[in-house]
Amino acid sequence: MNNKIVVVGSSNTDMILKSPRIPKPGETILGGVFTTAAGGKGANQAVAAARAGGNITFIARIGNDDLGRQSIKGFKKDGINIDYIKKDETAPSGVALIMVDEQGSNSIAVASGANANLIPDHIHEARNAIENSDILLMQLETPLETVVEAAKIAASVGVKTILNPAPAIPLPDHLLKNISIITPNEIEAEILTGISVRNTDSAMQATACLHEKGIETIIITLGAKGCYLSKDNIRKIIPGFSVKAIDTTAAGDTFNGAFAVALAEGLPIEEAVRFANAAGALSVTKEGAQPSIPYRKDIKAFLQ
Ligand code: RIB
Numbered sequence: 456m457n458n459k460i461v462v463v464g465s466s467n468t469d470m471i472l473k474s475p476r477i478p479k480p481g482e483t484i485l486g487g488v489f490t491t492a493a494g495g496k497g498a499n500q501a502v503a504a505a506r507a508g509g510n511i512t513f514i515a516r517i518g519n520d521d522l523g524r525q526s527i528k529g530f531k532k533d534g535i536n537i538d539y540i541k542k543d544e545t546a547p548s549g550v551a552l553i554m555v556d557e558q559g560s561n562s563i564a565v566a567s568g569a570n571a572n573l574i575p576d577h578i579h580e581a582r583n584a585i586e587n588s589d590i591l592l593m594q595l596e597t598p599l600e601t602v603v604e605a606a607k608i609a610a611s612v613g614v615k616t617i618l619n620p621a622p623a624i625p626l627p628d629h630l631l632k633n634i635s636i637i638t639p640n641e642i643e644a645e646i647l648t649g650i651s652v653r654n655t656d657s658a659m660q661a662t663a664c665l666h667e668k669g670i671e672t673i674i675i676t677l678g679a680k681g682c683y684l685s686k687d688n689i690r691k692i693i694p695g696f697s698v699k700a701i702d703t704t705a706a707g708d709t710f711n712g713a714f715a716v717a718l719a720e721g722l723p724i725e726e727a728v729r730f731a732n733a734a735g736a737l738s739v740t741k742e743g744a745q746p747s748i749p750y751r752k753d754i755k756a757f758l759q
Contacts, residue, residue, distance in 0.1 A: 458510045459509075459587065461512045462500050462511060463593045463601065466517055493743075494553075494744035503708055503711070503738075507716040515541075516572050516597075517569050547569065559703050563704070574601060588614055589614070591617070594620070607633055616635050617718075655692065666685065701742055705738055709747075711731070714728065714730070733758050737749040
């Protein structure tokens with residue numbers, strides 16, 4: 456394998472308010488600090504994979520505006536191939552409003568803008584890149600039919616597909632049969648299977664349900680606790696790393712990007728998950744989505 460990863464997904468600019476706590480509906484609180492940072496689940500995963508050492512092509516749609524141009528600058532800096540990032544003349548670049556509390560937990564609302572216009576035609580334009588990649592990595596902040604199309608192309612030529620089903624929605628079987636690896640968190644696993652994941656037994660039940668849909672590898676991410684991995688005869692928790700959380704935004708994205716790289720490099724699955732757990736843990740020690748994503752050398756040093 457030579458580490459070629461195609462990421463299909465969203466690009467946002469995050470408008471972040473860090474405040475003592477997240478206000479209830481109808482409530483106003485004072486004392487917050489405002490920042491902006493590059494974000495979007497797709498872009499975060501592309502950046503995480505690039506910084507972890509992958510050769511990344513990102514398929515996305517941005518608006519013809521300053522926020523979009525700023526995002527492109529960042530992708531170029533991270534050495535990401537931007538040939539398939541199209542400018543949309545009808546919609547603005549995606550924006551996410553994020554509230555982060557003192558414990559580092561967040562609430563996010565996204566105005567998709569141009570991300571909602573990433574249609575299957577754009578995937579067809581990038582068909583060659585997908586067919587010649589080692590791994591296709593996707594999430595659910597772009598239209599479902601686009602994800603379906605990309606997975607179909609990848610599966611038809613035996614390219615491994617990773618789906619991070621976030622934000623979660625129930626997914627059709629015809630998509631799931633083309634997914635090699637799925638990486639829901641506990642809430643997403645429940646939305647996909649109807650099984651509430653509270654312990655190892657329920658995690659096993661949820662993974663059994665997803666295996667039945669034809670998915671070979673299931674990784675339920677459990678935050679600081681690590682992950683529950685189910686593949687062939689491996690069914691186990693791969694522990695996470697204990698760090699002081701400042702901001703958990705993009706921890707899952709960092710996990711997915713780093714995991715894709717480790718897998719493309721041929722690491723055994725348990726080691727790939729450990730590498731990804733380390734990357735995810737490092738990301739929560741810093742603020743913001745893309746500003747918090749670690750580089751390969753930092754992940755390696757953390758794992759020493
Ligand atoms: O996963 C974190 C991301 O979700 C943020 O960067 C925000 O843009 C939303 O897409």
